[in-house]
Amino acid sequence: MASTSRAARSQTVNLSQTSASQHVTEVDDKVRGILNYILDHSAEKIPIKEKDLLATVGDRKEVVRRLPLVINLLSTRFGILFKPIDATSKTFICTAETPMASIYELTPTQRPQYTLLYLTLMYIFMRGNRIEDTKLYGMLEMLNICVDKEHGYFGPNIRKLIEETFIRQQYLKRERSVLSAYDDSKIYFLWGLRAKAEITYEQMVQFASKLFNMNPIQFDAHLKMATDMDAPKD
Known part of the structure; x- marks a missing residue:
C-alpha cells in the first residue's frame, strides 16, 4: 500500500512580515528559552500558542525572528515537527517525525x-x-x-x-x-x-x-x- 502519512508533508509557518534576512541564525539565550519551553510542554501534547512563547522572549517580533531556527533545531536534534494547526494559525502542535511503531x-x-x-x-x-x-x-x-x-x-x-x-x-x-x-x-x-x-x-x-x-x-x-x-x- 502507498503511504498516506501526512507527517512528512511540508508545513508552511506564517512568520508574519519578517523577511528571511531578519531571521536569527545563531543559537542565543532567547532561542534556548523558546526551545526549552516547547520541549517542556511537548509531552503534554497540548497545542502551544504563540503568545505562550512571549514569556520566554518578551516580544513577538523576537519570537518570529527565531522560530525558523527553533523549528529546524526541533526537527534535526529532537525529531519533533513543530507546525501550525492551520495556514493562518498562531497555535502550534508538536508531533514526532517517526510515527510510533508499537x-x-x-x-x-x-x-x-x-x-x-x-x-x-x-x-x-x-x-x-x-x-x-x-x-x-x-x-x-x-x-x-x-x-x-x-x-x-x-x-x-x-x-x-x-x-x-x-x-x-x-x-x-x-x-x-x-x-x-x-x-x-x-x-x-x-x-x-x-x-x-x-x-x-x-x-x-x-x-x-x-x-x-x-x-x-x-x-x-x-x-x-x-x-x-x-x-x-x-
Whole structure:
C-alpha cells in the first residue's frame, strides 16, 4: 500500500512580515528559552500558542525572528515537527517525525488511553472518516465499554478522554451539524491534525485486520475512501 502519512508533508509557518534576512541564525539565550519551553510542554501534547512563547522572549517580533531556527533545531536534534494547526494559525502542535511503531513504546499508564484512541480512530476510519458521537459510543458499548462507567482497563472518565482530552490534543476534531431550525444539532467526530500527522491509515488497516481477524485486503475500500477524502481539492 502507498503511504498516506501526512507527517512528512511540508508545513508552511506564517512568520508574519519578517523577511528571511531578519531571521536569527545563531543559537542565543532567547532561542534556548523558546526551545526549552516547547520541549517542556511537548509531552503534554497540548497545542502551544504563540503568545505562550512571549514569556520566554518578551516580544513577538523576537519570537518570529527565531522560530525558523527553533523549528529546524526541533526537527534535526529532537525529531519533533513543530507546525501550525492551520495556514493562518498562531497555535502550534508538536508531533514526532517517526510515527510510533508499537504500543509497547508506551508506558503501562499510557497504553489504555492509546488503545481507546486507536479503537475510536479505527471506527471513524471505517465509517468514512466522520461518525456521529452516539454511533461511536454505541460501538464502544458493543465492546462492553460504557463511556459513563468506570472500566476495568480504561478506567474512569472515558467520555472526558474522548470529548475533552483527545480533542484538546488534536487527535480528534469535533463538528456540530444542524440540518434545520427544527432539528436538534448532531455532534460528529473526525480525525484531528495530530492523528493525521502521527498515525497512518495503513496502521488503522493493520489494527482493524488484527482486531477482527481479517485480511488487510478487505479494508482496501476503506483505505481508498479515507485517502480520497484527504486529497487536496481543486
